[in-house]
Structures are given as C-alpha cells and as structure tokens.
Amino acid sequence: MAARVGYNRCPVERTLFLSGNEAIAHGAVRAGAAFACGYPGTPSTEILETAARLEGIHAQWCVNEKVALETAVGASLAGVRSMVTMKHVGLNVAADPFMTLSLTGVNAGLVIVSADDPGMNSSQNEQDSRNYAKFAKIPMLEPSDSQEAYDFVAEAFSLSEEFDTPVLLRSTTRLSHGRGQVIPRVPVELVPRGYERDISKYVMVPQYARLRNRFVLERLETLRGRAEESPFNVLEAGTAEFGIIASGVAYTYAREAFPKAWFLKLGMSHPLPYGKVARLYQQVSRVVVVEELDPFIEEQVRALGLPVMGKEAIPAEGELDQDIVFRALEPFLSRRPPRRRRPVFPPAPRLADPQPVAGLPVRPPVLCAGCTHRAVFAALRRRKLAPMGDIGCYALGALPPLLALDSCLCMGASIGMMAGFNKALGRKAAAAVLGDSTFFHSGVTPLIDAFYNEADGLVIVLDNRTTAMTGHQGHPGTGLRPDRSQGPAVDLEMLCRGIGLRCATVAAGDYGALDAALKAELDAPGLGVIIALAPCVLMVSEKRGAIVVDEERCNLCGLCLDIGCPAIAPGDDCVSISDGCTGCGLCVEICRRGALSYAGASGAGSEGAP
Ligand SMILES: Cc1ncc(C[n+]2csc(CCOP(=O)(O)OP(=O)(O)O)c2C)c(N)n1
Numbered sequence: 001m002a003a004r005v006g007y008n009r010c011p012v013e014r015t016l017f018l019s020g021n022e023a024i025a026h027g028a029v030r031a032g033a034a035f036a037c038g039y040p041g042t043p044s045t046e047i048l049e050t051a052a053r054l055e056g057i058h059a060q061w062c063v064n065e066k067v068a069l070e071t072a073v074g075a076s077l078a079g080v081r082s083m084v085t086m087k088h089v090g091l092n093v094a095a096d097p098f099m100t101l102s103l104t105g106v107n108a109g110l111v112i113v114s115a116d117d118p119g120m121n122s123s124q125n126e127q128d129s130r131n132y133a134k135f136a137k138i139p140m141l142e143p144s145d146s147q148e149a150y151d152f153v154a155e156a157f158s159l160s161e162e163f164d165t166p167v168l169l170r171s172t173t174r175l176s177h178g179r180g181q182v183i184p185r186v187p188v189e190l191v192p193r194g195y196e197r198d199i200s201k202y203v204m205v206p207q208y209a210r211l212r213n214r215f216v217l218e219r220l221e222t223l224r225g226r227a228e229e230s231p232f233n234v235l236e237a238g239t240a241e242f243g244i245i246a247s248g249v250a251y252t253y254a255r256e257a258f259p260k261a262w263f264l265k266l267g268m269s270h271p272l273p274y275g276k277v278a279r280l281y282q283q284v285s286r287v288v289v290v291e292e293l294d295p296f297i298e299e300q301v302r303a304l305g306l307p308v309m310g311k312e313a314i315p316a317e318g319e320l321d322q323d324i325v326f327r328a329l330e331p332f333l334s335r336r337p338p339r340r341r342r343p344v345f346p347p348a349p350r351l352a353d354p355q356p357v358a359g360l361p362v363r364p365p366v367l368c369a370g371c372t373h374r375a376v377f378a379a380l381r382r383r384k385l386a387p388m389g390d391i392g393c394y395a396l397g398a399l400p401p402l403l404a405l406d407s408c409l410c411m412g413a414s415i416g417m418m419a420g421f422n423k424a425l426g427r428k429a430a431a432a433v434l435g436d437s438t439f440f441h442s443g444v445t446p447l448i449d450a451f452y453n454e455a456d457g458l459v460i461v462l463d464n465r466t467t468a469m470t471g472h473q474g475h476p477g478t479g480l481r482p483d484r485s486q487g488p489a490v491d492l493e494m495l496c497r498g499i500g501l502r503c504a505t506v507a508a509g510d511y512g513a514l515d516a517a518l519k520a521e522l523d524a525p526g527l528g529v530i531i532a533l534a535p536c537v538l539m540v541s542e543k544r545g546a547i548v549v550d551e552e553r554c555n556l557c558g559l560c561l562d563i564g565c566p567a568i569a570p571g572d573d574c575v576s577i578s579d580g581c582t583g584c585g586l587c588v589e590i591c592r593r594g595a596l597s598y599a600g601a602s603g604a605g606s607e608g609a610p
Helices: 020-030 046-053 065-077 088-093 095-104 130-136 146-163 173-177 206-229 248-257 274-283 296-303 322-333 373-380 393-398 413-425 436-442 444-452 492-499 511-523 586-590
Strands: 016-019 035-038 058-061 082-087 110-116 167-172 179-182 233-236 242-247 262-266 268-270 286-290 386-388 430-435 457-463 502-507 527-533 547-549 568-570 575-577 596-598
Touching (some): 020 046, 020 082, 020 110, 020 167, 020 179, 035 046, 035 065, 046 058, 046 082, 065 088, 065 095, 065 110, 065 444, 082 088, 088 095, 095 206, 110 146, 130 167, 130 268, 146 167, 146 179, 146 206, 167 248, 173 248, 248 262, 248 286, 286 296, 373 393, 373 430, 373 457, 373 511, 373 527, 373 586, 386 413, 413 430, 413 444, 457 511, 492 502, 492 527, 502 511, 511 527, 511 586, 547 575
Parallel strands (some): 035 058, 242 286, 386 430, 457 527, 502 527
Antiparallel strands (some): 547 596, 568 575
C-alpha cells in the first residue's frame, strides 16, 4: 500500500470548496494516511466515500465500528497512518477497543473521527462524543470550518505519533455537511515506520496494562502542556468586558453573535489548557462557555474554581446557531459581573507502587499444566508471524517463556487487527488467535468483515469447549446453560464455512497434525480458519499417562521449558516432571532428543499421547 500516490493530482495552488467531511478525507491524504475504514452513519458517511475516490489511500467499509477501529489499529501497528470514521453512536460500538487503545497507544498515527448529530437530524440519540476523549484520556481536536477540518487532520496524526496515542477528531453535522473554502497545503513528508514487536506495550494483560495506565496519566499532563502551546488554541483579543470559550462550530456562532467579545477558541479542546483559560480570566470580568450539547468545557472550568456561565443560558440540546447564542446570552451579559476568584490547579496524587507481601511467594500468572492452548503457541512460534491475540486464558501466551502473542486489546480484536495489519503490508504477516467463547462474543462479525474485505491471513480458534477464564461458563458453541442443562449448540466449523471461508478442525493435542494444518493454511492464498480443538484440561478428570525423563538423553537444552508448562522444572542434570503433569504429551512431541516419554511406552520419546 503506497502512501499518498497521486495526491499531487490536487494542486496545492488551487482553492477547493469542500464540505467538512470531504475536507477531512483530503486532509487525511495530505497527512499521508494510506488506510481508512469506517461504518456509515449520518453525518460521517461522506468522509470515507470521499477517501475512496482519492488516490493514495485505501478505503473500506467495515461490518461495524468496533471492527473498523480494530482494523485501523492493525494497519497502524503495521506502520501505516490510519483513519477510522463513524457517527457518534458508532463510538459506543467501538468503545471496547477505543478505551484500551488509549493504553497501548499506536505505531503509525491513528485518528478516530466521530461525527455528532446535535438535534438528532438522523440519529436515535443525541450524544456528545467529547466525553469519550476525557473518558479515554486522549487528545481531541474540534475543527470549526472546512479549512480547519482539513488542517486539523495533519495535526491529529502528528499528535498521535508524537504522544503515542489515538486522537479523536470530533465533527458535528453543521461542520460535516457545510461547505467552505479549503486552501490545500503541501503534503506531509513521512518517515517510514516499521513494525516492532513490543509485548509490554500492545498486550494488555494486567501487569502490562498497569504500567501503560501510568503512562496514560503522564501523557495526559504532557498533552495539556501541548494544548497550552497549540496554535489551534487561540486567545483572541476583544473590546468587551466578557470572554467566551468555545470550540467547533459553536465558536463560529458565538463569534458572529458577539464580535467584540474576548475569545478563547479551542481547536484542541482536550485536555483543557488551564493556563490559557487563566489568561482569559486575567483579561475579562466574566466568562461564558458556548458549546453544543453537554457542559463539557464548562464543567472543567468550574472544577478549577472559576466562576463561569454556560448551560444556565445555552441550551443543552439540539444545534445552536448565532441567534440562539445571542438571545441566550444577551440578558446575562448585560448584568453586573460576579466577583472573581483565583484559579487553583491542584496536583494529582499518585498511588505508591504495589509491594510484594512479605513471606508470600511471587507467582506469575501461567497457563495450566496440560493446557492445549500451549501447543498452538509452540507451533506459532516456529513461524515468522505477528500473532494478534485476544482475551481469555490464552492471553497468558504472551508472557515469558512463550512470548507467542503480539497484541491483546479487547475481546474479539484479534481478527480485525490481523486483517488491517495484513492489508497494510499486502501479505500474510499476521495471524489471529482467539478462544471459542470470544469467537461467539465478537469474533463472528470481524470474520464476516475479513471475508467481505478479502483479508489475507489465518484465524486460529482455540476451542476448549468452554469460557475457561471466567470459570467454565457455557456459550453458544457448547449449548450449555447456566444451570448446566444442555441447549442447542452452534457448529463453529459450519458457521465459518457458511461465511465462505476455508475451515478445518484439528485436535490441538496432536501436535504433528496441528503443525501440518498451520503450514497448509499459511501456504494457501487468502483467509482460512483452523479450529484447534481440545477440552479445557481442568474439565478432563483422567490423567492421560505419566511422563518420564530419560536422564541420559536430556541435555537441558530448554526446548520443553520454553513451552512454559508449570509441571516441568529444570534440575541440575536434567528436567524433572512434577505431580501437576496431566500427561498431555506436548513436551514429548517437542523434545528433539527423545528424552521425554510416556511411562511404559516402548522407545523413549517415540510415541505421542495415548
Ligand atoms: C467485553 C468483555 N466482556 C467480558 C470479559 C471477561 N472475559 C475475559 S476473557 C472472556 C472469555 C474467555 O473465553 P474463551 O475465549 O473461550 O477463552 P478461554 O479462557 O476459555 O481460553 C471473558 C468473558 C472481558 N474481558 N471483556
């Protein structure tokens, strides 16, 4: 996927007349974004439709906003600047990856465009997406006209890369659909970003997520410093004795209604630049926040201990316009100003780092002895692939010694991320690994999406016939109800075939067959699914035989230790097998020297699991 090919078809000298949505698409191409995806919804739809007509950027509709975001994350990880578009309610659908993406950050820049619909012209609710920026602690830009929509996209991408964060670009109907002049700028020159595996950054299991969470809190304060300096946050001098804080199209309404006011115009409206707010208060005796929908800025100003007026005058519903703003504020602004208090900026306290409890051994989380997920990881590690992981017991496969997963974002993210990654690189560079319960939770839609968008890759479903991580609950694939009675069960393989995909089921305990299936699938064109089937070892009562060590043959090479089974431990001269062994036999298959075998089997290490 070549970046920005043909963008010079749009000469920099020629002024364009674009809607906000078109300007965002043009701005993305100018910023070197080569991948865009989204799900349609008014008022956002034309962004992707425009991108699809421009050269230098690949644009695709996804099955929904969650999958679109996960696909864009995959492309960003692969090193391609990526944009994802949706309407405000779409961000609810994408909220699961969105919230954790704040922690993982990005590789190449990633911009999420959410278009709000104040007044519900064509939506089921009225929702202020800005709350999501605060919720996820990520930066947000709010353009107020088409030129800014165009310009802010490049700023959003550079913020994204500089601060290792997704960036929210919030539009509203009037901006998205209104038209204005856009002076094209010189295309941004990009430094190529290759993919580098970074498990502690991209695999959000608790011990890594805690570290990244601290990074997020620090990043927020660094970003606040950037918001102070940002040329998009402008203190505009006036002659009136009151000031207005506004962002997005609300700024244009307020500007027209009160041309003499002082203004703090916020282009980068999250995090709020406290210093710039304070400077406005030094100039005027009264401050008003003019914003559509929620008192998003107003509440933050109030939290600083500053007297401010907002929603007691400005409607908290529907679209504003200059008349509404004028009529709402005129009576208040003609009254005497209230007394002013000094702003206070309290420092945020930090929790002390957790300390180990004296006397208790440190037990790192680990896959159970005999867990057959381990076989899949052993087979995957032999391939040059970026395995995109998911959430379940198997997320532990990312930890040492296995180190077999490159990402873990949220339930169901693996397939979309794999699809985006491979699409960005144009080859089968990533695979997706997810559990059976996760597959039914949110793996079906990205699989349909991957088929529709002709994604390349390999999906491995670790089918242990249960939701093991949360305590062995049933799911549609098992048909088990909460009272353990049996209901109808969905056939996973038939489901995948029904979508139109190749699909094979392999016994995960048969390492040779699993490895061969993996090879066959990776050699085949396009996308296929392997179901690695083996009931969770905790649900199987009988032990499958005892494993013994041939002390003469074992040379402590470490191959069996690398599969991370807690029943195998290194000794002075050879490995030892503890009582925790379930006899799964994976170590027998892994050992190249025939040093491990089933007790009583003829020829040490020569036979597989009974
Ligand atoms: C949105 C969401 N809902 C619920 C959970 C809790 N949860 C984590 S993993 C998981 C399912 C794991 O089952 P499966 O994919 O079959 O993997 P297994 O643990 O059996 O290996 C659940 C329900 C979550 N992390 N996120």
